[in-house]
Amino acid sequence: QRLFSSQCEMNIRSCELQTHLYVIEPRHCIQDKSNSEYTRECGYDEPLFDTILHRHTECDTIGRCPMNSYCNTHTNRCCVKVITAVLPYRMCSIDKHCGKNMVCLSGLCECARQDYVPARKKRDCIAIPHLSMGSTCFDSLFGCCNDNVTIAPSLDRRGCPEYCNCHSTGSLQLSCDPITSSCYCRPAVGGSSCSHCENEYWGFSRILTHNNTGCTPCGCHPYGSTRKDCLQDTGECACHSFATGRQCDKCIDSSLSLTERGCVNCS
Numbered sequence: 214q215r216l217f218s219s220q221c222e223m224n225i226r227s228c229e230l231q232t233h234l235y236v237i238e239p240r241h242c243i244q245d246k247s248n249s250e251y252t253r254e255c256g257y258d259e260p261l262f263d264t265i266l267h268r269h270t271e272c273d274t275i276g277r278c279p280m281n282s283y284c285n286t287h288t289n290r291c292c293v294k295v296i297t298a299v300l301p302y303r304m305c306s307i308d309k310h311c312g313k314n315m316v317c318l319s320g321l322c323e324c325a326r327q328d329y330v331p332a333r334k335k336r337d338c339i340a341i342p343h344l345s346m347g348s349t350c351f352d353s354l355f356g357c358c359n360d361n362v363t364i365a366p367s368l369d370r371r372g373c374p375e376y377c378n379c380h381s382t383g384s385l386q387l388s389c390d391p392i393t394s395s396c397y398c399r400p401a402v403g404g405s406s407c408s409h410c411e412n413e414y415w416g417f418s419r420i421l422t423h424n425n426t427g428c429t430p431c432g433c434h435p436y437g438s439t440r441k442d443c444l445q446d447t448g449e450c451a452c453h454s455f456a457t458g459r460q461c462d463k464c465i466d467s468s469l470s471l472t473e474r475g476c477v478n479c480s
Contacts, residue, residue: 228269437461
């Protein structure tokens, strides 16, 4: 059950889920605060906010947006896919620009404490239940994992590094959720062991080589590219015959402009 602000919003969500939603009395609805908020500008993604001008960012005249965002052509707003709380996906100037349990450090939103991890599909940070600041495994409830460093989250050692097999590059830590066995992945990293980039993202190896916080959005131009995903090693998008560039955001003929009708002469 979920509370929608209008019939139109409910119909849109019904299409996205490809299932039938029906109306009941509002008193029976419970608004789920853990779900992503729906906005007119970007649907269930997040409007790109300009922290200097203090307003939502609009697409330029040919439908382009800043890196890591895309243009919603229906509302002319730049939007960001909500993947996780850790940046480079959000800039800030003060703490209130960031989500729950987050702070603004050096212009980027980060988790407020070391025992917090990014919440999946939201711009918040959540506490890991079996960790606490300043505690050691020797004085914890279930003792230590085999490495004598990690706090054992359960009596049977479920959640310990030797049980989880989390990828050392893609995960935030080598321990995992003791109930689901899912690892705590870096931004835009997917898989139960955090072993690869999520769809429409690239650069898994660059987490190590370039000290990235996670995978990088492909950013393929909606007019110049044939698909939204890109090559995992280089980030190269698949371009239409008239487009060029890593993100297919330029015309082969520099005198033309890229539009929804292809490359045209705007003059």
